[in-house]
Amino acid sequence: xxxxxxxxxxxVKELYDLPHLPMxxxxxxxxxxxxxxxxxxxxxxxxxxxxxxARVLRVANSSLFALRxxxxxxxxxxxxxxxxxxxxxxxxxxxxxEFEGRIPRETxxxxxxxxxxxxxxxxxxxxxxxxxxxGTLLTLGLLHDIGVLALLALAHDEACEAWELAxxxxxxxxxxxxxxxxxxxxxxxxxxxxxxxxxxxxxVVARFHHAPVVAPEEHQPSAAVAYLSNYVAxxxxxxxxxxxxxxxxxxxxxxxxxxxxxxxxxxxxDLAEDIASRQEGISALLRD
Numbered sequence: 001x002x003x004x005x006x007x008x009x010x011x012v013k014e015l016y017d018l019p020h021l022p023m024x025x026x027x028x029x030x031x032x033x034x035x036x037x038x039x040x041x042x043x044x045x046x047x048x049x050x051x052x053x054a055r056v057l058r059v060a061n062s063s064l065f066a067l068r069x070x071x072x073x074x075x076x077x078x079x080x081x082x083x084x085x086x087x088x089x090x091x092x093x094x095x096x097x098e099f100e101g102r103i104p105r106e107t108x109x110x111x112x113x114x115x116x117x118x119x120x121x122x123x124x125x126x127x128x129x130x131x132x133x134x135g136t137l138l139t140l141g142l143l144h145d146i147g148v149l150a151l152l153a154l155a156h157d158e159a160c161e162a163w164e165l166a167x168x169x170x171x172x173x174x175x176x177x178x179x180x181x182x183x184x185x186x187x188x189x190x191x192x193x194x195x196x197x198x199x200x201x202x203x204v205v206a207r208f209h210h211a212p213v214v215a216p217e218e219h220q221p222s223a224a225v226a227y228l229s230n231y232v233a234x235x236x237x238x239x240x241x242x243x244x245x246x247x248x249x250x251x252x253x254x255x256x257x258x259x260x261x262x263x264x265x266x267x268x269x270d271l272a273e274d275i276a277s278r279q280e281g282i283s284a285l286l287r288d
Contacts, residue, residue, distance in 0.1 A: 007155075007182075024049045025090045032083035033199070042086060043075035055093055056086065063281035064120065084135025088119065088142045091198075095149060102153040109286050111149055115142050116282045117233035118226070121275050125225050128267065129257050136201070137225055143202050144209045144226040147189025155181060174210050186210050213252050224253035228268055236275035 028045050031037045047053050053074050060077040061070055071077045078086055092112070099108065122141025126134035151159040158181050166176035177184045189206030201219060205226045208215035212223035227249060254263045 024052070025094050028052075028090045029087050032087040037083070039075050039078040042078045042083065043073070046074050046078070046086070046090075052090065052093055056081070056089055059085075059089055059285065062285040064116075064278070064285060082135040084133060084139050088135075088139040091139075091143060095146065099149055099153050103149070103156075107152060111145070111152070112286050113279070113282055114233050115145055116285065117236055117275050117279070118142070118144060118229040120278055120282070121229035121232040121236075121271055122225050124271055124274070125229065125257070128263055129221055129225060132222060132225075137222070140201060140205045140222055140226050141229045143193075143198075144205050144230060145185065145189065146192050146206050147185035147187065150188050150192050151177075151181070151185050159185075184210075211249070212256055213249060220256045224249075224256040227253050228257075232268060232272045232275055235272045237279050 024045060028042060031042055031045060034041075046056055056074055056077045057071060059065075060080050061067070065080065067080065071080055081089075092115075096108070096112075103111075119138045119141035123134050123138040126132065126137050129137070148159075159177070162176040162180035163173060165171065165180065166173040169176075174184045174186065186207050186209060190203055193203035193206045201222055204215055204219040205223055208219070208223045209226035209230055212220055212227045215223035250265060250268075251262070254265070254268075257263060
């Protein structure tokens with residue numbers, strides 16, 4: 001058995017050894033998926049965790065939403081943000097808690113800068129894809145790169161070597177990861193989503209956001225959104241771990257999102273400019 005295979009088997013074991021979601025977080029995520037749940041139901045759960053309550057209120061009052069009046073209660077924050085957004089915040093807090101200490105804070109903040117940029121882009125794409133709720137797309141945009149987070153924690157030096165190779169030679173970052181690591185961050189992201197028992201939509205997007213055309217058919221539109229929002233976040237100026245390469249699946253992704261009336265590339269270009277203008281606000285949110 002090769003040393004590389006030994007290393008990969010160890011990484012997989014470590015990924016599957018990650019603890020399951022804390023009880024309150026798991027309850028909030030399940031409740032957010034329940035169409036019968038009210039804002040008060042969610043608010044009551046969130047308020048059992050002081051840190052989580054504070055985070056929800058910070059996001060609701062951030063410049064990303066630019067509300068006319070301050071949000072002063074968790075119940076109101078749930079109404080303003082929506083159940084899917086609440087799920088995203090909860091998952092983000094859990095990931096931060098799990099990887100804090102394993103990843104340098106500056107690197108972790110750069111990761112979330114990229115992820116929130118992608119989430120903002122994905123939410124804007126909801127207008128192009130009315131069959132999927134904006135909050136769902138925001139969640140998928142926020143969590144599409146969880147495999148990067150896992151690689152930074154479990155195989156930092158090898159991952160950075162792969163991304164430097166991709167940037168230096170202009171090759172696809174996923175191919176560079178496969179060459180150096182023997183696996184890729186989308187594959188690792190799929191493992192992590194499965195280990196944490198996240199919804200199928202998140203697992204599929206984490207696994208196929210670099211290749212939406214081979215995602216399971218029912219998830220291809222969401223994977224296409226994640227693919228394009230990842231690229232938008234990169235060109236908008238957010239820190240890039242993987243390097244910036246021209247998207248190979250522009251036309252396919254736009255067609256997957258709306259097969260009967262494919263979208264023009266200019267929409268994505270304009271969106272990248274919009275997300276670039278939000279970088280300061282996203283940075284402020286992460287600093288709070």
